[in-house]
Amino acid sequence: MSATPRFEWFKDKAGKYRFRLKAANGEIILVGEGYSSKEALLNGIESVKKNAPKAKVVAIEEALKKLDENVSCLRRELQIVGMKVNGTADMIKKLSKEVATKEDVEEAKQLVLQNREIFIEGLNKSKDELKKTLDKKIGDKVKEGEKKVLWGILEKLSAAGGAVQFAEYVKRLIDFLNEKKILQIALPILIKIILG
Numbered sequence: 001m002s003a004t005p006r007f008e009w010f011k012d013k014a015g016k017y018r019f020r021l022k023a024a025n026g027e028i029i030l031v032g033e034g035y036s037s038k039e040a041l042l043n044g045i046e047s048v049k050k051n052a053p054k055a056k057v058v059a060i061e062e063a064l065k066k067l068d069e070n071v072s073c074l075r076r077e078l079q080i081v082g083m084k085v086n087g088t089a090d091m092i093k094k095l096s097k098e099v100a101t102k103e104d105v106e107e108a109k110q111l112v113l114q115n116r117e118i119f120i121e122g123l124n125k126s127k128d129e130l131k132k133t134l135d136k137k138i139g140d141k142v143k144e145g146e147k148k149v150l151w152g153i154l155e156k157l158s159a160a161g162g163a164v165q166f167a168e169y170v171k172r173l174i175d176f177l178n179e180k181k182i183l184q185i186a187l188p189i190l191i192k193i194i195l196g
Contacts, residue, residue: 007045009038017041021048109174116166123158130154133189138182146180 009019016034019041023029030048035041112119123130131151142150153173160166177183 007048009041009045019045109170112170113163113167116160116163120158120160120166123154127154127158130190134186137185137189141182141185142180150176150186 003024005021005023007019007021009017012018012034014034016036017038017040018034019032020028021030032041032044032048035044134150135147138147150173153169153176157166157169157173160169174183174187177186
């Protein structure tokens, strides 16, 4: 058994220099990373000696919580990017055709339903831009009263509480646009602005 704590260094099977710190009772309490040279290894040992006495004890839970939050944000960003790349561009192309098929419309509905949170967030962020753009594109195709109905549906959609309520308003929106024969004009604009 060692009488005092000590650093031991050795070369591992891969040819890397490593060290371990042994406590006075002989237990290994720290193992260093692999270093490419003996000089780098000795610098690593000096760094431990210098920094350990000043090191704070920190609960890892807070760091992990913050990391989880960052990962969630990153996942969300990647999900949005994935939607843009994989779904939205194709959907806009399909719906911009002269006549969209029932399947195209159903696919668009599914794209919106599958991405409810992102759609609501985008709708709330871009309501004013959306109204202006839609107004320009459909202004002469629908009456003022019908536009108010459309804005009302969009308002309810942006405030929808759960998935069922959201799905109900998406259906109303698609049906309304289809009935007024402005689906091919309006839905691509909605998807592009909200998810864009």
